[in-house]
Amino acid sequence: MTNPSTANDISSLPQKLRVLLDGKRDYDIVIERDVLARAGSIIKERFGDRRLFVVRDPRVDAHYQTLFKSLKDVGLRVDDIVLPEGEPAKSWDCLQKTIAALLEAKADRHTMVLALGGGVVGDHAGFAAAMTLRGLDYIQIPTTLLAQVDSSVGGKTGINTVQGKNLVGAFHQPALVLIDTATLRTLPDREMKAGYAEIIKYAFINDPEFFEWLDKNGRDVLIRMEGALSHAIATSCASKASVVAADEREAGLRALLNFGHTFAHALEAACEYDRRLLHGEAVSIGMSLAFDVSARMGLCHDDEAARAIGHLIRMGLPTKIADIKDFPRISPDMLIDNMSHDKKATGGRLTFILTSGIGRAFATRDASMSCVREALAASMRHN
Amino acid sequence: MTNPSTANDISSLPQKLRVLLDGKRDYDIVIERDVLARAGSIIKERFGDRRLFVVRDPRVDAHYQTLFKSLKDVGLRVDDIVLPEGEPAKSWDCLQKTIAALLEAKADRHTMVLALGGGVVGDHAGFAAAMTLRGLDYIQIPTTLLAQVDSSVGGKTGINTVQGKNLVGAFHQPALVLIDTATLRTLPDREMKAGYAEIIKYAFINDPEFFEWLDKNGRDVLIRMEGALSHAIATSCASKASVVAADEREAGLRALLNFGHTFAHALEAACEYDRRLLHGEAVSIGMSLAFDVSARMGLCHDDEAARAIGHLIRMGLPTKIADIKDFPRISPDMLIDNMSHDKKATGGRLTFILTSGIGRAFATRDASMSCVREALAASMRHN
Numbered sequence: 111m112t113n114p115s116t117a118n119d120i121s122s123l124p125q126k127l128r129v130l131l132d133g134k135r136d137y138d139i140v141i142e143r144d145v146l147a148r149a150g151s152i153i154k155e156r157f158g159d160r161r162l163f164v165v166r167d168p169r170v171d172a173h174y175q176t177l178f179k180s181l182k183d184v185g186l187r188v189d190d191i192v193l194p195e196g197e198p199a200k201s202w203d204c205l206q207k208t209i210a211a212l213l214e215a216k217a218d219r220h221t222m223v224l225a226l227g228g229g230v231v232g233d234h235a236g237f238a239a240a241m242t243l244r245g246l247d248y249i250q251i252p253t254t255l256l257a258q259v260d261s262s263v264g265g266k267t268g269i270n271t272v273q274g275k276n277l278v279g280a281f282h283q284p285a286l287v288l289i290d291t292a293t294l295r296t297l298p299d300r301e302m303k304a305g306y307a308e309i310i311k312y313a314f315i316n317d318p319e320f321f322e323w324l325d326k327n328g329r330d331v332l333i334r335m336e337g338a339l340s341h342a343i344a345t346s347c348a349s350k351a352s353v354v355a356a357d358e359r360e361a362g363l364r365a366l367l368n369f370g371h372t373f374a375h376a377l378e379a380a381c382e383y384d385r386r387l388l389h390g391e392a393v394s395i396g397m398s399l400a401f402d403v404s405a406r407m408g409l410c411h412d413d414e415a416a417r418a419i420g421h422l423i424r425m426g427l428p429t430k431i432a433d434i435k436d437f438p439r440i441s442p443d444m445l446i447d448n449m450s451h452d453k454k455a456t457g458g459r460l461t462f463i464l465t466s467g468i469g470r471a472f473a474t475r476d477a478s479m480s481c482v483r484e485a486l487a488a489s490m491r492h493n
Numbered sequence: 494m495t496n497p498s499t500a501n502d503i504s505s506l507p508q509k510l511r512v513l514l515d516g517k518r519d520y521d522i523v524i525e526r527d528v529l530a531r532a533g534s535i536i537k538e539r540f541g542d543r544r545l546f547v548v549r550d551p552r553v554d555a556h557y558q559t560l561f562k563s564l565k566d567v568g569l570r571v572d573d574i575v576l577p578e579g580e581p582a583k584s585w586d587c588l589q590k591t592i593a594a595l596l597e598a599k600a601d602r603h604t605m606v607l608a609l610g611g612g613v614v615g616d617h618a619g620f621a622a623a624m625t626l627r628g629l630d631y632i633q634i635p636t637t638l639l640a641q642v643d644s645s646v647g648g649k650t651g652i653n654t655v656q657g658k659n660l661v662g663a664f665h666q667p668a669l670v671l672i673d674t675a676t677l678r679t680l681p682d683r684e685m686k687a688g689y690a691e692i693i694k695y696a697f698i699n700d701p702e703f704f705e706w707l708d709k710n711g712r713d714v715l716i717r718m719e720g721a722l723s724h725a726i727a728t729s730c731a732s733k734a735s736v737v738a739a740d741e742r743e744a745g746l747r748a749l750l751n752f753g754h755t756f757a758h759a760l761e762a763a764c765e766y767d768r769r770l771l772h773g774e775a776v777s778i779g780m781s782l783a784f785d786v787s788a789r790m791g792l793c794h795d796d797e798a799a800r801a802i803g804h805l806i807r808m809g810l811p812t813k814i815a816d817i818k819d820f821p822r823i824s825p826d827m828l829i830d831n832m833s834h835d836k837k838a839t840g841g842r843l844t845f846i847l848t849s850g851i852g853r854a855f856a857t858r859d860a861s862m863s864c865v866r867e868a869l870a871a872s873m874r875h876n
Contacts, residue, residue, distance in 0.1 A: 132515070206585055209661055210655075210656065213656035213660055213661075214656060241661050242660070243660060244651065244662045244663060244664055266627065268627060271592070271593065271596065272593075273593065273596035273597060274596070277626060278596075278624050278625060279624065280624060280627060280663060281627055281628065
């Protein structure tokens with residue numbers, strides 16, 4: 111892992127990180143304003159005259175036009191596969207359609223798939239690429255903050271089934287990630303904040319300096335100040351990439367990336383994954399719960415937990431279950447029961463990511479369930 | 494790769510080979526008569542108390558009972574997923590059913606899948622395991638000679654779609670391969686011969702000594718003499734394993750395993766993949782064609798090609814298209830056109846595996862198409 115520029119050097123754009131896996135599958139993350147307009151020359155220079163299929167969200171037409179033009183300008187052959195909006199794209203049915211489209215159009219082993227859109231598009235397109243001809247190369251071009259700092263790095267791809275979300279999928283690393291910060295200009299504020307929750311997560315896990323930086327500059331990230339935004343994205347990608355490089359298949363270290371997520375998944379399930387609660391918002395509440403449980407268990411100082419949660423509040427993120435509008439009437443025990451169905455549960459016991467302070471998260475199977483229950487009950491109270 | 498016992502030492506059963514990949518995913522192939530009855534203790538000793546799902550062919554009831562008893566005897570929890578007979582199991586629909594069954598039964602990341610049956614079952618079960626929770630461990634327990642020497646080693650899994658066979662799939666290496674030679678006792682002679690075609694293929698590719706051994710002992714393999722059978726299987730698995738280890742994702746060396754296969758796939762397609770032509774029979778004709786083309790191009794001595802083809806004839810295998818009953822009336826050019834749709838074609842040019850003699854195969858994109866046409870025409874003539 112090459113480090114991104116440090117906090118004192120945030121003007122040195124564009125940024126490039128290299129994700130080190132096993133040599134053969136190493137890849138770059140390029141973070142650059144308006145990089146979409148240069149995508150054609152970047153792709154042609156790195157991969158040669160490959161045939162390309164863009165798999166994309168229907169709502170990114172303007173970005174697609176920019177991308178398409180830059181690919182055409184260097185003479186690359188491009189086809190376009192447009193997915194339905196939102197989570198329905200992560201279905202068996204939709205996945206089969208994408209694969210059939212690739213095969214009908216006579217994709218061969220040198221064909222590349224470009225995923226243009228948010229996390230849903232990346233998960234769908236990456237999985238389709240993984241399975242077609244037993245694995246086509248693909249490029250992630252994430253257009254939401256959440257996807258830029260989270261799902262586009264790490265190689266997790268997949269779909270949802272009636273049994274649950276992301277229970278079917280593949281580990282398939284991208285050949286390149288292109289992050290165009292300009293695509294965030296039109297992103298709704300609520301989605302910017304939700305993406306920010308995943309950024310602050312990296313600070314909470316193992317980077318107290320990044321926390322100090324975000325505590326000062328977080329607002330600039332949210333209002334899309336170019337330097338702050340690029341630095342936050344690059345630091346997040348670098349953090350995720352270093353964890354992924356160390357532990358590609360999530361046996362241990364990678365589990366820390368699930369900080370706040372066991373709670374988050376249970377809350378999202380309770381909200382039926384609808385717009386009441388965005389994933390990043392659920393993660394914000396989940397991380398607050400993780401700090402609270404850790405404080406209640408005496409693992410983390412109360413002041414430290416309060417400081418972490420206070421930061422989330424100042425950034426305009428929800429930190430309590432009571433903050434969710436129209437949250438269903440369910441008990442802490444029902445939520446705990448939901449968590450046990452999370453796929454991270456193995457052998458029946460729940461793994462929690464807890465913390466001994468900002469920047470010091472750890473995985474444990476020995477969480478006190480009474481502290482978890484108390485934290486959930488407190489989180490549900492309006493006060 | 495540990496070498497199997499040599500030709501002079503064929504009594505030293507059972508045999509165990511280790512497939513070396515990257516350290517973490519290395520696995521053993523155990524070749525042993527009646528190993529099914531010991532499967533429980535082997536699996537428990539290696540993998541501990543894992544929950545198991547057997548995915549199997551409906552026709553292997555007797556083998557399943559043996560396996561089930563041995564697993565139960567050591568206290569392992571076993572569920573059973575029975576597939577439809579034959580190729581229909583390699584469909585999207587059927588694959589989704591297996592994955593749904595695994596998820597409904599609350600499979601977790603420590604669950605293992607056991608594939609019991611022929612190549613179809615291995616391809617289906619391995620692919621289902623690859624996708625469920627982004628990858629469950631699985632064990633191959635092949636019960637046909639073809640699967641024992643070919644598809645159960647190497648990690649290729651997949652299904653068929655309307656666009657073609659095996660165009661959708663994953664590379665997913667098994668955690669263990671258990672080969673019980675006793676399962677071949679009830680295998681029809683025609684299928685034994687078809688499996689033998691894949692055995693002799695390894696000799697043709699790069700092992701002239703193995704050819705000499707098979708030329709002497711091939712008949713003993715077909716009549717299931719235990720020592721000869723185990724030696725032939727072990728040598729074949731070792732050969733495939735060494736190629737797979739060197740080149741897991743088929744960029745170069747692994748392509749040699751397709752010796753005879755470009756022709757074979759076109760012939761199978763012409764026969765609509767029905768019982769007129771088993772895969773191994775198609776490979777036998779395909780290898781004969783590869784020798785003939787090589788001889789016509791002056792790459793291989795005529796006597797050498799005649800010796801190779803003569804061996805196949807003596808073993809009761811078809812070597813000419815004219816040997817196929819009810820082969821459709823199609824021209825050499827139509828067959829060549831079929832080959833171009835094979836997924837091994839990249840950038841429009843056909844890769845052929847040709848040979849400069851027994852044990853000396855090589856890949857080339859410079860085959861003489863007029864020699865290919867002549868060889869096909871000769872192969873179609875009854876004389």
